[in-house]
Amino acid sequence: MDKLMVRAFILTFVILTSLLAACNRGKPKPVARSFDQFLYPEDLQGVVPRGVTGVDSIQLVRAYIEQWSRQQALLHHAQRNVNINTDRLDRQVEEYKNGLIVYEYEQALVSQKLDTVITDDEIRRYYESREDLFTLKQPILKVSYIQLQSDAPELERVKRLFVSTDFEEQDVLEKYCARYASQYALHDTSWHYVDELVKKIPLSGIGEDNFDQKGRIFEIIENNELYLIILHDSKFRDTHSPLSLVTNNIRNLILNKRKIDLVDQMQRSIVDDAREKNNIEIYN
Template sequence: MMRIIRISIAVFVCSFTVISCNYFSKPQDKPIAKAFDNYLYSKDLDGVVPQNTHGSDSVSIVWGFIDQWLHEQAIQHQAEENVKPNDKTIQDQLDVYKRSLIRFQYEQELIRQKLDTIVNEKEIASFYEINKENFQLKKPILKVSYIKLSQKAPKIAMVKKLFTSKDLRDFDLLEKYCFKYSTNFSLMDTTWHYTEELAQILPISKIGENNYENLNRIFEISENNTLYLLILRDSKFKDSLSPLAFEKQNIKNLIINQRKLTLINQMEKSIFNEAQKNNELEIYHK
């Protein structure tokens, strides 16, 4: 029987490649697949194949959809044979889920319409000051300037001198040099990074955590015919206070989340009070 079903589906899928898109706009009552007492019709395939998908690609997508439908129907049938859908426990769970889903949708719409998502710098700074104990670093973070060069790059000694200089003219010269010879560089990055993030682009582990306090000196690392020049601009260690700049986005998210909770609580209180005012809520005393 399954072989017959598969042959029928295969015929349909093959014909899918030569039938125009109008095929699906016409009434089609004949099923293309059957699983127990359930049927799959051609109209159920509307939207399955993305626009501008043709030939073997469209065939593969349609076949995959039909095959997945058959699998799901078989598994669902077996589950329902062992757990009856009208079981009171199942129905109670469905009722709870339905109520939760309706309430969630209502809350999301309320948030979409009324939540203020603008958080200014003063609010962020105030939140940080009040909650400093919650912003302890769990891992070290670094500010790093770096230059990645071929070991055959010219004038390395000059580059090192320019790299440690505070003269703006030297910075301009170094930047021009990097644009010409460096495959990757960052000279004035003021962003904090976790060490594992830096390790994706730099051999930062070769510096060693014991050297993280050695700021504004050049670390020179050679690896795979590549020369890395690194300067630690700043560092913060595990269990130290995380900088405000590093926590800004996190704080913004926390403030917005607090606003969400406040908005929902106000909504709940308002609805409850209105229901009481209108005598919609009653307690029957014995």
């Protein structure tokens, strides 16, 4: 039995013993103390989510007890070393609690009422009306590539197949890559940021000045690996990002705007209704 299991059983025994003692004597036995503050078994209710059992549940309880002990020690030290304006603190606590309650209601409202359907036409209109917002901060590329051992078989044939548009030859190349390539992407039509691609292929061997040489095969050898790379398309920094690259970003922006509008509308409606019914009065 490993140390974690032993500690788990010990902690379980302590907690169960405390609960049993509380039931038998009517006086609960604490499971932890920090200065003059005590943590009792009933304080641990709700710490472990429903369905969590065994060692996982014990780890959660142990973590809670450790956190409680640290928090109480810090609180004790703070109370002894700083003058607390209790009225101001109480107001801040009340404001924070009220803010949390309102936030929970707003989140529930959003989950129930928010229209999450966003059409392609909406995304396109948003993009066209704010195109200057979507400016590239780095180049993007459409590429095909194959990574092989530098001594892989039939390399000249592979290069010929790589530029072929014949379906059958592309199928032959696909099977070859599945057998010999460390990694490959033959039919990817997506845009990729350069800083993402350099994690896969050595673009430094091409150089940004050559990113506009579309259709050319670049051959780069690095660490006994041969990289065959074809640039299909490119866009440079400070130019407009293509719509396909920022579609998800635009979708999130539209959703966020809808959330804000929905919450604002809810707040105005509630306050206006309260005023109409004289439930809000400001006295001079």
